[in-house]
Amino acid sequence: MGAGNHTGVSQFLLLGLSDDPELQPLLFGLFLSMYLVTVLGNLLIILAVSSDSQLHTPMYFFLANLSFVDICFISTTVPKMLVNIQAQSKDISYIGCLTQVYLFMVFAGMDDFLLTVMAYDRFVAICHPLHYMVIMNPRFCGLLVLMCWLIIFCVALVHILLLRRLTFCIGTEIPHFFCELAQILKAACSDTLINNICLYVATALLCIFPLTGILFSYSQIVSSLMRISSAVGKYKVFFTCGSHLSVVSLFYGTSLGVYLTSTLTHSSQRSSVVSVMYTVVTPMLNPFIYSLRNKDVKGALGRLLSRSAPCP
Template identity: 65%
Template sequence: MKSGNQTRASEFILLGLSDEAELQSLLFGLFLSMYLITFTGNLLIILAIITDAHLHTPMYLFLSNLSFTDICFTSTIVPKMLLNIQRQNNVITYEGCITQMYFFMLFVGFDHFLLTAMAYDRFLAICHPLRYTLIMNPKFCGLLLLASWLLSVLDGLVNCLMILRLSFCTELEIPHFFCEINQVILLACSDTFLNDLVIYLATGFLCVPPVCGILFSYTKIVSSIWRISSAEGKHKAFSTCGSHLSVVALFYGTSLGVYLSSAATQNSREIAVASVMYTVITPMLNPFIYSLRNKDIKQALRKLFS
């Protein structure tokens, strides 16, 4: 437990990625560009799927939800960061910080479950094609999405309620560009054991089952593809899951990179820079991965523009 005056915080200060004045304009332009690309790219994916009847399938239903989540995910973080840079004021209110934490955890949790559902969808399509339409019916897909949303809402709600019980010291500077829950807990003067315990349990719940599910699905998928005799058949089977596999590798690879960097260094600013990878760059790249590697999406986008 830290020493110092304890208080009910009214606001926090986000230190951002850099405190050098000459870099602020560069950061503003860079993050504004990435946000606009993320918003536009994911919105086009959603519109292409909605307007093309051939894409009204479980795989593209999940993809449209992923694009929607990526838009919401970046919108939770980047606009406030841009506003702070533009106003040269790094203050975020206590209520604003709690709200940002809640939606950040909500959309991160939903990403985990959604990527797992997409892996299961590809597993059924490749390993059990005759049973695919029977199992992946609209009702079952809707239940998967509803369960994913409910579990994600519960995770964000529990963690934020645990934050509300904390009192804070007088120094309320967060060495990050958004209200990251671990950094906020470090500022608390009250006992944080329960908060740490809830975070570890929630992380295990959100990460271990989805990762195991994805690994199981792709183990079976690779095994099935390996048994296909023709090279053309193997290529066709792999092409149906290549985009999703790339997104999974990007999402978990960048998240693991941030975790390892936080374990290897105590420099919070370096951790904040590493966090840009999965909070901003990954949602920006997802539309490109699906549009470049998926001919159905490319055809739907051409129809949309024509």
């Protein structure tokens, strides 16, 4: 079979972060460590929230969902990268690549949605405290999360169906450590105009609108904060929002960094290195941010670890 267009291409080549053989053991150890820390940290958050009745509130319900999504998010990309480094291979099957694209879009979108929902939760708690438990009841919180899953499932499916109609050349190389939609579109051998339009529309809907919602929520929170005369009251409001603001800043800051790097440098390898920040580092830091800045979570983790510790 020739080297022309091939609609039934069986695999792609992931070029990874570096071709230097001497760096491969270092990359393997580094990413394996970050992966294990991420899974363990987020799993502890989930266990603490589910086992401690004091954390059975809307804010911690959304936090547990965020931790679950972060585990799935990093598990979509890093294990395949580790397998390829260990096997000294760059292959990923066509179906495996499409699956990775789909799952990556789902969990990245859910991260975005959950951060927006958590901002709305803080807005209701601070600006409408007397109606908080009525508005943020368990049924409504569950419906919010379910609606987020349904929306992102459908959006990601549209991209996969459009991706299926493209043709690729045999030996297609993807200059990344995972199958990213934008890089796959650049590697396609057929017209990608419709795919790119859908990508830009989805980016606007899934990034700009949620970010606008977060900014609106915090503008209202700041407005309420200015009306509080007590310094203790202002500190309490800031304390309840500090962890969420840190995670939002980390998520959007690293995402914006990837976008600016890819736009200004036009270097695919440099963009893939920068993308490590929001695909690996952000999910790893989230549980530390919430556990170190939140005394309720620290207390729940302490009780959880004390119960699991062996008796002397």
